[in-house]
Amino acid sequence: MLSPVVESKALEGKKALLLVQGELAQSPRTLNHARALCEAGAEVTLVGYSVLPLPDDIAKAKRISVRRISEAGAEGLDSVPRLFYLPVAASRAAHASLRLAWLLSAVTGPFDVAIVQNPPALPAVALALLAARARGARVIVDWHSRTAAMVGLKLGRNHAAVRFVNRIEGRLARRASGHFAASDAMRADLRERFGIDAAVLHDRPRRYAKPLNVEQRVAILRRVLSTRGVPSLPDDAFVMVSPTSFSADEDMTMLLDAIQLVAARLPSRPIILFATGFGPLRARFEARARKIAGGNLQIVTGWLPEPLYRDLLRAADLGISMHRSASGVGLPMKVVDMVEAGLPAVVLDYGPCLAELVPPALRPFMFTHVRGLADCLGELLGGAKLADVQAKMRGERGPLCSEEWRRVALPLIAACARARA
Numbered sequence: 470m471l472s473p474v475v476e477s478k479a480l481e482g483k484k485a486l487l488l489v490q491g492e493l494a495q496s497p498r499t500l501n502h503a504r505a506l507c508e509a510g511a512e513v514t515l516v517g518y519s520v521l522p523l524p525d526d527i528a529k530a531k532r533i534s535v536r537r538i539s540e541a542g543a544e545g546l547d548s549v550p551r552l553f554y555l556p557v558a559a560s561r562a563a564h565a566s567l568r569l570a571w572l573l574s575a576v577t578g579p580f581d582v583a584i585v586q587n588p589p590a591l592p593a594v595a596l597a598l599l600a601a602r603a604r605g606a607r608v609i610v611d612w613h614s615r616t617a618a619m620v621g622l623k624l625g626r627n628h629a630a631v632r633f634v635n636r637i638e639g640r641l642a643r644r645a646s647g648h649f650a651a652s653d654a655m656r657a658d659l660r661e662r663f664g665i666d667a668a669v670l671h672d673r674p675r676r677y678a679k680p681l682n683v684e685q686r687v688a689i690l691r692r693v694l695s696t697r698g699v700p701s702l703p704d705d706a707f708v709m710v711s712p713t714s715f716s717a718d719e720d721m722t723m724l725l726d727a728i729q730l731v732a733a734r735l736p737s738r739p740i741i742l743f744a745t746g747f748g749p750l751r752a753r754f755e756a757r758a759r760k761i762a763g764g765n766l767q768i769v770t771g772w773l774p775e776p777l778y779r780d781l782l783r784a785a786d787l788g789i790s791m792h793r794s795a796s797g798v799g800l801p802m803k804v805v806d807m808v809e810a811g812l813p814a815v816v817l818d819y820g821p822c823l824a825e826l827v828p829p830a831l832r833p834f835m836f837t838h839v840r841g842l843a844d845c846l847g848e849l850l851g852g853a854k855l856a857d858v859q860a861k862m863r864g865e866r867g868p869l870c871s872e873e874w875r876r877v878a879l880p881l882i883a884a885c886a887r888a889r890a
Contacts, residue, residue: 479883481510486573486583486600489517490565490593493535494775495714495747497802498613498651498672499586500527505874506882507532514577516569521747524775536576538568566592573600581886584609584649588616591634594641607646607885612655612667614718618795622717639663646888647881654798654822670877671825672802673870678811678863681783689784693743693777697769703739707850710781710812711789712803715748719791720817725757725768727842732766734847740766743781747772782806787849788814789842800826808865813858815845830861 485506489496493515503513504526512532519537527533573596583597587610594610601608617635624631639662642648648667650656656667681689691702709728713719721744732740744754751770758768773781782788788810792801797820804826807814816827818835827835834849836842849855868876 479509479879480506480886483511483582483886484514484578484580485511485882485886486514486516486577486580486597486606487586488569488583488593488597489515489586490538490569490589491517491586492521492747493517493519494521494523496586497806498611499584500524501672501675501870501874502584502611502878503527503530503533505871505878508871509879509883511886514580516572516577521772522774536572538565538572566596569593569596570599573597574603579604580606582607582609582882584611584882585645586611586613587638588614588619590616590638590641594638594645598641598644607888608644609647609649609881609885610642610645611649611670612659613651614655614794614796614799615658615662618797619718622795635662646885649878649881652798652800652822652825654820654825655796658796658798668877668881671873672800672805673868673873674805674809674865675870676809677866677869678809679783680811680863686784689780693773693781693784694741694769696773696777697743697771699741699767699769702741706739706741707787708741708743708785709787709789709846710743710745710785711791712778712782712806713744713746713748713791715744715746715751715754717750718793718795720793721750721754721791722757723817723839723842724789724791725754725761726839727846728766728768729761730839730843731846731850732761732764734843735850736765738765738850740850741769742767743769743785745771745773745778745781779806779810782810782812785812786855787846788812789846790814790816793817793819794822798822804831808862808867811859811863811865813849813855813862815842815849817842828862828865830858830865834858 487499487502489499503515506513507530514534516536583601585594585597597608616638617631620634621631642663642665648665649670650667653669656669659665659667690708694702728742755770762768788807790801790804814831815834816831818837834845836845
């Protein structure tokens with residue numbers, strides 16, 4: 470591990486390229502890379518889609534420049550019918566390839582190390598490797614999941630296109646100089662599948678939870694709801710928040726089924742569900758939400774700027790994670806956000822890897838099906854158990870994001886930057 474003195478100067482004068490073939494504002498792990506790289510002295514270029522506003526500290530940072538791929542293609546492929554998925558995906562990939570190739574060759578300038586978020590690997594990893602070779606630089610792949618697994622959500626795991634993407638993904642990965650994995654389980658999967666050894670970089674909270682008093686909580690909730698056109702907040706309302714990117718790896722249908730059951734069980738309790746986010750399946754969610762909302766149940770959707778989103782997590786009564794990792798070994802960043810806010814949460818259980826992330830206080834409230842989720846929500850709406858979980862969550866004191874990054878990421882990035890030919 471680097472000493473504190475070396476850490477403070479490890480990347481002084483170095484240039485880092487962070488590439489996301491997706492929406493930058495919805496890539497919190499990459500934004501955390503950018504923050505940490507700046508603190509270590511590097512100049513950072515962020516490349517990705519930028520339809521949504523970036524957090525102020527990123528947008529105003531002197532050491533960070535943003536290069537936008539384009540708006541076309543930023544909406545993703547989850548809403549594309551299966552029949553048209555392959556031709557639309559190929560068309561989008563071709564457009565992204567041309568735009569990215571131009572950005573990496575003519576706009577971003579020289580760099581010492583590139584960190585590429587995966588998925589998707591195509592064409593991002595391939596083009597980053599080409600640009601790095603031309604500049605004598607190094608490439609690190611940051612694995613959140615696998616591209617082939619994401620394609621498999623749409624086409625089925627045994628589809629010929631999925632097998633092809635898996636082979637290409639592995640070949641590209643083996644050409645990179647380093648790898649980060651979001652979990653120990655992912656590291657094991659990558660070693661077995663592709664023969665690569667990744668450093669495990671767990672997502673951690675950026676800060677410890679700070680409790681709100683009643684007046685602060687009510688003020689935040691009213692401010693958030695007013696931005697979505699909700700005129701009032703009932704005094705005894707139970708506020709739930711489910712951060713989502715409205716994509717195929719989140720089971721938002723299960724959430725609506727369960728919340729409908731809970732609202733029927735407790736007809737006198739006002740319930741507000743806020744599904745905050747932006748993504749291709751949002752319209753489908755909203756159409757179903759309109760049918761079941763009413764009476765004691767309000768369902769609110771919409772993208773929130775980061776400060777307001779963080780405030781909502783601090784002020785809500787309960788968080789809900791509906792993420793289901795396509796690869797089975799990825800971890801939901803939204804749970805990290807809830808831990809940072811000290812927010813009790815219920816979490817969709819899709820595998821043993823969740824034990825790496827979900828705090829002990831939340832493990833009794835993991836679920837696998839609609840009635841399990843409804844039972845967890847009903848149990849926590851009672852009050853006494855929720856207060857106990859809240860106290861335990863506010864006492865969470867694990868490592869912070871900055872500490873984890875310096876321990877795991879900085880040595881690898883510094884080694885790759887020094888190795889530049």
